[in-house]
Amino acid sequence: MPTSSSRYLRTAFIVGLFVILCIGGFTYKHISELSQTSKVVNDNYSLRSELEIIISNLKDAEIGHRGFLLTHDSLFLNPYEESLQKVTNNLHKLDTLIVSNGEQVEKLKVLKSDIEKRFNNFDRSFSLANDDTILTQDLLFLLHEGEIRMDRIRADITEMLDLEQRLLIHNQEVNEKKIGLTPLFFYGLLIVTLVILLLAYFKMSKDLKALKDNNIELEIFEKLTKQSEIVSNTSTWVWYIEENEFEFSDNLYRLVGEEPQSFEPTLENFYEYVHEEDINNLGQQVNMMMREEELPFTNFRVVHKDGTIRHLKAYSKMMDETEGDKKMFGVTIDATNEVENYRIIEQRNQELERTNKELSAFNYVASHDLQEPLRKIQTFMSRLETKEKDHISESGQLYIQRMKSASARMRMLIEDLLQYSRTNTSEKEYLKTNMNMLLEHAKTELLDSIEEKQATIICDDLPTMDVISFQIQQLFINLISNSLKYSKEGVPPIIEITHQEVFSKDVEEIKESLYKFHHKITFKDNGIGFEQTYAEKIFLLFNRLHGKSEYSGTGIGLAICKKIVENHKGVIMAEARPNVGASFIIYLPFLK
Known part of the structure; x- marks a missing residue:
């Protein structure tokens, strides 16, 4: 804004200076024209005056000429000679006064010629004058010719006076017009100058107000900056x-x-x-x-x-x-707090490393040291049931069956815990993998259960994706196994697996995702289903909707599924209706 304002002020100053120079130039030109017009008018008056003086001087010359002819006194020649000199001077002045008018110049030439002839007539009549009282015939002729010459001179001067009168009237009109336009001209230039000055004034006032507002904002900003420095x-x-x-x-x-x-x-x-x-x-x-x-x-x-x-x-x-x-x-x-927080994070990382090492040690114990005595317990119970069956009472045999069931559940729990632990701690190496191949491997692993339940699995063609292969295969195994486990009694399970690509913004659960597109993979069955209110609880660790006696399991399978999907930055949801079936919907991101 300051740059544009200063540019505007510079422009206004230059325009104002230019207008002032124009006013000066126009004023000088206008005054010059007025002076020239006034000079022309004065010349007109002077020319008329000189023409009238010429007539008067010629009359004086005639008076001297007649006085000499009548008296033969040389004293009458003095006014004649003075008139001759005056007429000559008058003609010189006329040369300077009408030099710019071509028509008047021609008339002046005629006038000069006629005056010259008139004075020649005077000179010849002087030579014929004598002491006789009676005028000679030649002298009378010359006097008569002189009168004619004088009439021509008067006619010439009259024409010149008429022409000069017309020129005078024309020049007066021009002069009056210029004088009439002069106030209007100066008033117009004054108005233009005032308008430019007013525009510059308003612009400067506006800029000063804006500058004042900016200064106030700068003061506020400076205070806020100082305060923010203290706070941060x-x-x-x-x-x-x-x-x-x-x-x-x-x-x-x-x-x-x-x-x-x-x-x-x-x-x-x-x-x-x-x-x-x-x-x-x-x-x-x-x-x-x-x-x-x-x-x-x-x-x-x-x-x-x-x-x-x-x-x-x-x-x-x-x-x-x-x-x-x-x-x-x-x-x-x-950065003191940052450094201290970094030290705390380092300490916690060290504690996490120790905890991970302890978990690894626990995994080893769970996979080897705990399972080994459990296998021996199961082995000895099997031998006891086989060899000492006849010596054990019915209640003792019931206890043995319960011990076998408990040890089997414990073994399954240990294996599921190991599986969940491996899902958390395994290296996450993403490889481009054919999802159809992983699904086939999962179906192969569950082939006995599928044949036993006479299940039908219908599947769309799945895409190739960047995934952790063994985890996705475990996801498919757990979801298919869940549908087989919770199928209706006497009804062959039907499992439909569908796939489609969706816009993330069109799905409420993933609309805030950083990925524009997602793969949507749905596992739908016709099993016993469940109430929708339990749709989130079923993914919690050790959570079960049914009793141990109704359905086997540890409540870890679906928790593993959720962990695998989260490892892939995805979302898994469940929808179900009792005695109708359940659907598990998976959204996995991808770049298109």
Whole structure:
């Protein structure tokens, strides 16, 4: 905004200056034209006056001429000669007054010729004059010719006066028109100038108001910035490269335990607060900053006067050279809490590593040391049932059957726990895999149960996906096994497996996902189903909807399914109706 405003003001100033120059030029031209018109009018009056004077001088010449002819007194020649000289001067003035008018110039030539002839007539009549009282015939002829010449001169002057009168009227009209336009012309230029000045004034007023508002916003922003630095434990500083001077924000002083602006912002003064073990490394980083004009994230410690040690982190980057001066803007952050949290995380990671090692040891114990005595218990119970069957009472045999059932459930529980543990701790190596192949492997593993239940499995063609192969195969095994287990008595199970690609935003459960598309794989059966209120609980570890005597199982299978789907950044849901069947819906992400 300041740039556009200053550009506008410069433009207004240039336009105003141009208008003033135009006004001066037009004024000079207009006054010149008025002066020229006035001069022409004055010349018109002067020309008329000279023409009238010529007639008067010619009359004086005639009077002198007649006086001499009548008296033969040479005194009458004086006014004649003076009139001759005056007429000559009058003609010279006329030359200067009508030089610009072609028609008048021609008439002046005729007038000069007639005047010249008239004076020639005077000269010849003087030569014929004598002392006789009676005029000669030639002299009378010359006098008569002189009268004719004089009439021609009067006619010439009359024509010139008429022409000059017309020119005078025309020049007066032009002069009056120019004089009439002059006020309007100057008033118009004045209005234009005032409009430009008013526009400039309004623009300046608007810019001043905007500048005032900006200053208020800057003051508020500065206060907020200072407050945010205090709240976030951050500070800023600027290095003016050309002058090699620094400027510290108030909170940088607080980060080193001092009051704002309590010391001069120099590197030497700041180094006094840096921990002695970190000052060499920080100095090297700052020297590199001065050479390369950039400071990467640098960690160091500072020591307050009370002995408190704080961890700081600094970073800087070159600012845009909008004004020609090179500046580097830097940020210094109090990273003490970050360092302490990192130490806590390290400690917890170490504890997790110890816990994982203990879990690994437990897995080994569960897979070897616990199962070995359990196998012996089952073996000895089998021998006892076979060899001592006749010596054991009916109640003893019932107890043996319950012990066998309990040991079988314990064995199944250990195996499921191992399976769940492997799902959590196994390496997650994703490979591009044909899902149809994994489904076939799962069906092969469950072939006995499928044939026993006379189950029918209908499946769409599944895509090739990036998955953890053995986990997806286990997912298929658990879901098919679940449908077989909870099938209706006397009704052959029908399991339908369908696949489709969906937009993530169209599905409520995955609309917030980072992936645009998902694979939707659905396992639908015609089993006993369950109430929809239990749709989330069935995926919890050890959760069972039916008693041990009704259906076998440990309540871990579906929990394993959920863990496998989560490992693949997917979602699994269940929908069911009692005595109608259940559907398990899986959404696995992919990039299209």
